[in-house]
Amino acid sequence: MKLFGSVFLIVHVFLFSNTGLVFSQDSVVPRIENPNSDTIRYCSDSILVVPDISIQNIEINEASEGMKISIANYKRGEDILVYDEVPGFVYKWVDYYGYLEIKGVGTAEEYQSAVSQVFYKNLANIPTLEDRSFSISLLDADYLPQTKHFYRYIKKRGILWTEARDSAANMDYYGLKGYLATITSRGENDFIWSKIDGVGWIGANDSTTEGTWKWVTGPESGTQFWQGDYNGGSVGGQYSFWNTGEPNNVQKSWGADEDYAHINSNPNTIQKSWNDLSNEGDRDNPNGYYYPEGFIVEFGGFSDEPDLKLSATAIIKVAKIAFSDQRNLTICQGESVRLNNFAEPVSEDYNYSWLPAQNINFPAIASPLATPPETTVYTVTGTLGECVASADFNVNVNPAPIHTWDPEYIICEGESIELDPGEHSSYLWETLDTTQKITVDIENWYTVTLTNEFACTSKDSTFVKWSILPVLDYGGLETLVCGSKQQKLNLAFENGTASTNLFSLSENANIVDPKSLSPTITVDEYGIYNFQMEITDQFQCEFLDTLKIEFHNQPTVLFQIDEAECEGYNLKLYYEGTTYEDAVFNWYSNDTLFLSGINIDSMEIPLGYGAFNRSVGLIINEQGCIDSLRLSVTVTPILDFWAENPEGCTPLETEFDYSASEQVDSFYWEFGDGFFSIENKPTHIYENPGINDLGFDVQLKIVSAKGCENTGILNNAVIVHPIPIVNLSFEENICYNETETVWYNGSGNEKDTFYWDLTDFLPDEILQNPGISPGPLEFKRSSDPIVEIGIEVVSEFGCETGYFSRTFQRKPLFEVSLDKNEGCPPVEVEFGLVTLDEVDNVNYNWDFGDESTGSGANVSNVYFEDDKKFDVEIIAKSLLTGCSDTIFLPEEIFVFPVPKAGFTANPTSVLISDPVILFTNQSEGATIFEWDFDDLSALSGIENPEHRFPNMGFFDVKLTAINNFGCTYSAMQQVSVAFDRVFPPNAFSPNAVNDEDREFRIYSEGIVNEGYQLLIFNRWGEAFFESQSQEIGWDGRMKNGNFAPAGVYTWVIQYLDFRGEKYKQQGTVTLVF
CATH class of the missing domain: 2.60.40.10 (Immunoglobulins)
Structure with a gap:
């Protein structure tokens, strides 16, 4: 690429071989700027990220170069960048890291047009409501707006920290000096981790003074940020992010200790955390997590550096209204449905308003419950700041089936009835019948679930009961007749109406109007008479019942008192009446029954003691017919x-x-x-x-x-x-909790007085003092596992129990702590216990739930089995009391599932002339994939990539599979890019201007010197030149040192490639002068 502008008379040109970039020191410098720094609000649809972007004095002249639009705080699965494509450019959205690449040859104006047509879009129904920061930069580094620095990750396995430091210091980025990254904020740490696969060395060590951790590179060089080991602390509030238990300065087997900082790649450590390693890292374990993978280079921050404008920034405030995409809903009549339903709660910053508001439980919340009686369209309007959006939710209400039967049916016992709930699509009775009608003859509830053509169901029951025997109302029926042999009955029933027909079961009884409810019965003599009733109820059900009527004599009580004999001592009594049947005689002295028996017609009653106004009495019960008499006694007892x-x-x-x-x-x-x-x-x-x-x-x-x-x-x-029984509501051989309630437990009552002895308690341990009541005594015993509790009771009558005491024993008091309870395997959990009182001496035994156990207050366990939850049980036993307590933590430890990684390479070996291999991902349980092709190329997140290898060699391709829990698993397979053949020049001249054109030399990166032989033949087939190293070519001379004549010469070459494969080629070369 090129950066150019108007030049001065003297031009200083800097060339960057890795990018083809040229920029000049002039008054117009290359710039990437966003003149609009205002935050853009994103409400819905798509929005331009930098519509006013300005790109000046930049020309990209290589197809593999271009620009990058990155989301600094990218939310994977939620954020995406889309674009209106500009012809001539290649676009690539990298979903794993959250940036868009635009590649291809183009001018500043063309790239400005392409970048200005990039849109931000949020795919989430519930977006993360926070600002998104964007950076627009060149492809060869990542820019962090927070620090205004550029970053690059250099992958180089096995590199020493000191080598990484020196290598970074030798790099620059358009005039910005490179250095091992110095991380001074959480935002910078997160950015390095998420944007550039930041697994490697960073610019901190404590090699000068153990425990004094300083940044030793870049502008922060010499700044101390940490003092001590993992028990140490931050210095001056400086940022650090050590993993748990780090730094720990573990001594290595080869004599080194750990003085150099490294960002972790171990998935079982805290994500993005740091570790201290030796200068070599874990050199003896190249497949381990602590073998160096590379280093992070940071550019920027020095005062004497150029003010580059090679990155622009933008901020978009996400205020998209959260609406569910499930907007066409169907329910059955009587059911409810959740509108705008989400799997997780939405932000409370949203405001919602639903119309119509009828039949909605809360019309001003995000996801109300609606119970519409008919099909209804609900419109919701959501607001968040200046963003307003609406959505319609259609709730289609299908009718529910209706049962067309009575709630109850009454039948006569032994009969049956057909139950029919009406015509519907399907039926399911609780009897498992599936027909519309069923016939039943048992008294019971019968339930059927109906389904109609809309698949709506309703469940209803009817009760089939037998008609029961009408119950006679004996309230108005006299079944005992005294002194008469005739009785008119008044028949009535408690449960409904019925008709009767009365039959006598005795010969000497006559019935007048036997079919009426008022028959008259006449008998010849006293006695008990049984009758049978034929009863027909209102449902025409027939029953048989019996009725018993008793006719008896009405006795008359008459008796005589003899007071003369033993006057003052006793009385003699004589009955003078008449009874026809056995009768019970009850003789009374005053109001006290003195003697009772059958047909006792005479009696002698002592006068007893006391004063005057005494009496005697007699009650006779002849088969239920009763008479009585009481007479005064004039004799005075002595x-x-x-x-x-x-x-x-x-x-x-x-x-x-x-x-x-x-x-x-x-x-x-x-x-x-x-x-x-x-x-x-x-x-x-x-x-x-x-x-x-x-x-x-x-x-x-x-x-x-x-x-x-x-x-x-x-x-x-x-x-x-009595003397009250004294006890307390606990036992000495039972162990109790710290907080307990004790009551007096005995025969005393609230009128008694209770004297408690609580002198063994500390004042603040007594939560409720019972005073002189029976309780409760409430306490929280934390100072000592043993306490003596005493009590003495004095009853309301002054009866004393004496002193009583009992020893209370408390279970061990302890707390459990865990440093973590979930993670990717292996999960090492540090468990800790604290005994909460200073007196008790407690032993602890652990069951970690994975068939391993432990003992002691501080233990650890490593869980290896993935995708499983483990119970943890701790048993504490006091050596003072023998009391035990158990804490059971169900499913406390969750070991995340681990994906399975695997892939095939097709083919496994290719020629350098066509070095493309297709990789087919065979992983299971993974959602994110990371391919390392071992050729210093960028990592790939494509699921099934096709990769072009730039060089020949053996390549250990590694696929890392990552699941939703962040757990990883890797698979590795070696592929090779083999040598094809050499393509030597067909002419050369010893008089050429360029040195490399003055000899005929056949060499290639894939050829090794061992076994190399180049022969040059003259026109007669004689070999006059031989070379056994590809570093030595034919300079046109013959064996005598003179130049050979100009002309065509035959060459033959034999060689081995890096795999040991043997090759032989021949051809001709023209020697010219």
């Missing part, structure tokens, strides 16, 4: 007794006393707890082992000198209160 201290805490010692109006001959005390005494005033100790108050009934039987007896009972004469 006995009274009591407890001196009737209430207290267990054990309770109680003394009993009595009074009588005459002398008592003997006593018999029953204390109510199984013990008795024949003393007149006994003392007894009561025990209450339970948890509730116990009341004891005390009975005293006395016998007079005449032999008359009287018995009295004092109900609940003695009340004994």
